[in-house]
Amino acid sequence: QQPVQSPQAVILREGEDAVINCSSSKALYSVHWYRQKHGEAPVFLMILLKGGEQKGHEKISASFNEKKQQSSLYLTASQLSYSGTYFCGVRSGGGADGLTFGKGTHLIIQP
Amino acid sequence: KAGVTQTPRYLIKTRGQQVTLSCSPISGHRSVSWYQQTPGQGLQFLFEYFSETQRNKGNFPGRFSGRQFSNSRSEMNVSTLELGDSALYLCASSPQEVPSSYNEQFFGPGTRLTVL
Numbered sequence: 368q369q370p371v372q373s374p375q376a377v378i379l380r381e382g383e384d385a386v387i388n389c390s391s392s393k394a395l396y397s398v399h400w401y402r403q404k405h406g407e408a409p410v411f412l413m414i415l416l417k418g419g420e421q422k423g424h425e426k427i428s429a430s431f432n433e434k435k436q437q438s439s440l441y442l443t444a445s446q447l448s449y450s451g452t453y454f455c456g457v458r459s460g461g462g463a464d465g466l467t468f469g470k471g472t473h474l475i476i477q478p
Numbered sequence: 479k480a481g482v483t484q485t486p487r488y489l490i491k492t493r494g495q496q497v498t499l500s501c502s503p504i505s506g507h508r509s510v511s512w513y514q515q516t517p518g519q520g521l522q523f524l525f526e527y528f529s530e531t532q533r534n535k536g537n538f539p540g541r542f543s544g545r546q547f548s549n550s551r552s553e554m555n556v557s558t559l560e561l562g563d564s565a566l567y568l569c570a571s572s573p574q575e576v577p578s579s580y581n582e583q584f585f586g587p588g589t590r591l592t593v594l
Contacts, residue, residue, distance in 0.1 A: 369520075397580070408482075408568065408585035409521070416580060454521055465534035466511065466583070470520035 368392055370457045372469035379445050379476050387472045389455030390437040398431050398438040399456040399466060402449075409454060412440070442474070450476045479504055482571050482586035490592045496557040499589045503550050503571030510552040511583060512544060515566040524567075527552055556591075564593045 370391040379385055389398060397416045400423070401409040413423025415431035415438060423429070428441045442449055452473050456466040483502045491497050503510050512524040523536035527546035544554040550571075556563055566588045572581035 399582075401583075401585075408587050409570075411582040411584070414580060414582060420580070422580065422582070456521075465523040465526050465536055467523055467536075468513070468521035 369467055370455055370469040372455055372472050374472060376473040377475070379474070381447060381476055381478050382444055385442040385445060385474060387440040387453050388437065389439070389457070389469055390435070391457050393436065393459040395433065395436050395457050395459055397458045400429060400440050401454045401456065402451045403454065404451040445476050447476050447478065450474055482569060482584055484569050484586040484589050486589060487587065488590045490594065491559050492594050493559055493561060495559050496555065497559060497591060498553055498555045499567055501552045501569030501586060503552070504584055507571035507573050508550050509572040509581065510546055510550065511570045512552070512554050513568045513570065515568055515588070521568070524554065559593045561593050564591060566590050
């Protein structure tokens with residue numbers, strides 16, 4: 368089952384903050400965040416593992432609530448380059464399952 | 479290092495035909511995954527291969543199949559094409575790490591398939 372992302376779309380002014388949420392009905396082993404710009408391939412942002420480990424870009428922060436099976440991606444002081452579609456992907460089954468992505472959150476940053 | 483390459487980049491087929499898409503992973507990467515991307519459904523997982531073995535398969539009909547070769551290159555095949563198969567097909571490769579769930583994926587540019 369696909370994780371559910373919210374909001375579906377958000378428009379911000381440059382410098383404002385945004386939070387993108389991802390929730391799953393299944394017990395999660397890991398959450399993966401990617402950003403895709405129009406006409407380009409998705410690009411890795413961050414991985415969060417059950418147990419607290421995480422790996423990703425320094426300027427990106429995220430949280431993983433294992434009990435609620437939810438993750439949130441925090442974009443602070445947004446820049447024009449942050450525009451794009453953000454996807455969360457989840458692995459369950461102890462990490463052995465394939466990576467299942469949500470439908471994405473469209474983020475538009477205006478000057 | 480060269481990135482993930484996919485061929486062809488664009489393909490037009492008619493209903494009932496079959497198609498084979500190719501993916502060459504980043505050198506040294508042994509894991510390859512395939513995704514179907516459509517505006518309505520986003521990124522949907524098709525298969526995941528590691529060292530020529532299919533590790534996972536998504537919820538797609540048997541018309542969708544794939545394989546991985548000893549050099550880690552991968553192909554996916556769709557038989558008896560339907561209009562709904564029109565999509566961007568993305569391939570992603572990952573380096574070998576333990577646990578595998580900790581791998582970031584590097585996506586290729588995709589193959590745009592149009593079924594008429």
